[in-house]
Amino acid sequence: MKKSSKKKEYKKLDKTYHVFFTNLANPLKINIILSLKRKKKSVTELSKSLNIEQSKISHALTSLKCCKIVHAKKKGRKRIYELNKETILPMFKLINKHAKTVCKGDCVCKGDCTIK
Amino acid sequence: MKKSSKKKEYKKLDKTYHVFFTNLANPLKINIILSLKRKKKSVTELSKSLNIEQSKISHALTSLKCCKIVHAKKKGRKRIYELNKETILPMFKLINKHAKTVCKGDCVCKGDCTIK
DNA sequence: TTTTCATATGAAAGAGAATTCATATTTATT
DNA sequence: AATAAATATGAATTCTCTTTCATATGAAAA
Numbered sequence: 587m588k589k590s591s592k593k594k595e596y597k598k599l600d601k602t603y604h605v606f607f608t609n610l611a612n613p614l615k616i617n618i619i620l621s622l623k624r625k626k627k628s629v630t631e632l633s634k635s636l637n638i639e640q641s642k643i644s645h646a647l648t649s650l651k652c653c654k655i656v657h658a659k660k661k662g663r664k665r666i667y668e669l670n671k672e673t674i675l676p677m678f679k680l681i682n683k684h685a686k687t688v689c690k691g692d693c694v695c696k697g698d699c700t701i702k
Numbered sequence: 703m704k705k706s707s708k709k710k711e712y713k714k715l716d717k718t719y720h721v722f723f724t725n726l727a728n729p730l731k732i733n734i735i736l737s738l739k740r741k742k743k744s745v746t747e748l749s750k751s752l753n754i755e756q757s758k759i760s761h762a763l764t765s766l767k768c769c770k771i772v773h774a775k776k777k778g779r780k781r782i783y784e785l786n787k788e789t790i791l792p793m794f795k796l797i798n799k800h801a802k803t804v805c806k807g808d809c810v811c812k813g814d815c816t817i818k
Numbered sequence: 819t820t821t822t823c824a825t826a827t828g829a830a831a832g833a834g835a836a837t838t839c840a841t842a843t844t845t846a847t848t
Numbered sequence: 849a850a851t852a853a854a855t856a857t858g859a860a861t862t863c864t865c866t867t868t869c870a871t872a873t874g875a876a877a878a
Contacts, residue, residue: 611723652815663875673800684789699768
């Protein structure tokens with residue numbers, strides 16, 4: 587792209603969409619969300635239960651926190667991360683339904699899709 | 703990443719999430735969706751109304767079609783693309799609500815976010 | 819107050835998706 | 849049949865996000 591950066595296309599209000607969906611387009615972050623769905627956890631707990639290196643978890647949580655998909659509260663030297671379920675859970679439900687009713691199982695896009 | 707590719711972390715069912723959200727994490731595709739929300743259009747019509755080069759539109763539509771966010775029907779030598787609104791519109795509503803109620807306007811993540 | 823535990827941060831490297839551009843394909847029109 | 853119009857495709861490049869890893873910061877424990 588020449589002049590205007592890609593995000594500029596979104597204008598103001600749509601930066602939200604970009605950050606939100608970019609977060610959800612990431613496997614690790616989805617796994618974090620699914621893990622927090624069950625129970626709030628510290629960084630170390632997430633790191634251990636998902637078997638993922640700590641700083642990776644931290645970076646991921648930073649983005650998730652940014653658009654308030656999660657929020658954190660201090661507890662001693664830990665930070666307990668909690669999922670903001672109000673938006674995420676209904677959103678997952680929508681996709682699950684989409685997968686079942688619209689895609690009817692073949693949503694997995696074999697070969698013809700530019701996304702791997 | 704060493705062995706397993708990133709998508710593998712998703713296991714089976716979650717490929718859907720990845721393709722779906724990766725599509726939505728893209729400004730052009732969001733703009734296409736918003737344009738089709740108003741009225742179904744051919745590739746050329748989209749290209750002109752968004753002022754974006756044709757093949758770019760085509761590539762974008764291919765991915766969107768893949769996970770059935772849009773679908774196309776032939777009409778002469780044109781392809782009329784139509785938005786599958788059932789999933790997308792409720793999803794946008796969720797985010798709009800999230801932006802208003804949860805983020806209260808500061809969802810734009812200034813600087814502290816890893817996502818540009 | 820030094821050590822240890824917990825988390826965050828920065829920057830370089832890596833990976834994946836978007837863009838570009840040339841060209842192929844497909845369908846209509848003449 | 850040849851041309852034109854509409855769309856699709858492939859591959860190289862570019863762009864953006866993620867990963868990595870070393871290290872910094874902050875808070876409790878010894």
